[in-house]
Amino acid sequence: MIILKSKEEVAKIASACQIVAASLEALRGYIAPGMTTKELDRFVEQKIRDQGGIPAFKGYRDYPATLCISVNEEVVHGIPSDKVIQEGDIVGMDLGAIYDGFYGDSAITVSVGEVREEVERLIRVTRESLHAGIDQMVEGGRLSDISHAVQTHVEAAGYSVVRDFVGHGIGRSLHEEPQVPNFGPKGRGPRLREGMVLAIEPMVNMGECAVEVLGDRWTAVTADGSLSAHFEHTIAITKEGPVILSKI
Ligand code: MF3
Numbered sequence: 001m002i003i004l005k006s007k008e009e010v011a012k013i014a015s016a017c018q019i020v021a022a023s024l025e026a027l028r029g030y031i032a033p034g035m036t037t038k039e040l041d042r043f044v045e046q047k048i049r050d051q052g053g054i055p056a057f058k059g060y061r062d063y064p065a066t067l068c069i070s071v072n073e074e075v076v077h078g079i080p081s082d083k084v085i086q087e088g089d090i091v092g093m094d095l096g097a098i099y100d101g102f103y104g105d106s107a108i109t110v111s112v113g114e115v116r117e118e119v120e121r122l123i124r125v126t127r128e129s130l131h132a133g134i135d136q137m138v139e140g141g142r143l144s145d146i147s148h149a150v151q152t153h154v155e156a157a158g159y160s161v162v163r164d165f166v167g168h169g170i171g172r173s174l175h176e177e178p179q180v181p182n183f184g185p186k187g188r189g190p191r192l193r194e195g196m197v198l199a200i201e202p203m204v205n206m207g208e209c210a211v212e213v214l215g216d217r218w219t220a221v222t223a224d225g226s227l228s229a230h231f232e233h234t235i236a237i238t239k240e241g242p243v244i245l246s247k248i
């Protein structure tokens with residue numbers, strides 16, 4: 001786990017996160033029905049490189065692309081392909097970048113064209129649950145206060161949180177200690193301290209929480225075929241409270 005100590009370290013991780021944020025914002029403006037997920041991957045890889053960053057996911061274990069793109073019942077880790085984006089889809093886009101040895105990681109879910117009101121609600125509740133978790137990132141709190149706040153918000157809305165994937169520490173590696181589940185009782189785990197950096201990433205299913213991994217060994221889908229949404233930010237804990245480094 002990283003504990004940020006110097007201004008230089010803060011500036012570098014902030015730059016990595018801002019490269020991710022600007023690239024995701026560009027994707028949000030670019031995505032349209034008829035595009036393939038591979039075209040979106042190519043577009044966003046160029047955005048990262050134009051800003052002096054390096055894609056963080058490509059070559060992580062055997063992941064083959066810059067972007068994780070997860071459509072409808074896909075939960076996370078969808079691999080860019082010839083799949084065509086359709087009007088009415090919801091699309092999770094998860095992106096990581098490295099800048100000067102530091103990592104940034106963030107994800108958004110967007111609707112393409114018109115979707116049903118209940119689908120917009122799933123996206124909204126998932127985004128809200130991320131911010132409910134972030135609100136717990138204060139010095140002296142406990143790690144599982146974050147987990148509990150996410151779960152409580154999601155379940156109050158009638159949805160379920162995915163258990164099989166979790167948030168994580170981030171800094172000089174993409175995945176550092178500690179793991180940050182999106183469920184659990186409050187008051188457990190390490191104390192939250194100034195300088196810690198966490199990637200919080202709720203994955204929320206409209207139906208049951210169970211997921212399965214497809215034959216490509218990456219793409220996670222809901223077991224019941226229900227829709228799923230995902231948001232993620234990289235956040236630093238400071239004396240003044242949480243600072244969302246990947247905020248647009
Ligand atoms: N945000 C995701 C995570 O932290 C994306 C990782 S994709 C991978 O797990 F390809 F890098 F594994």
Ligand code: CO
Nearest residue numbers: 105199201232
């Ligand atoms: Co992550």
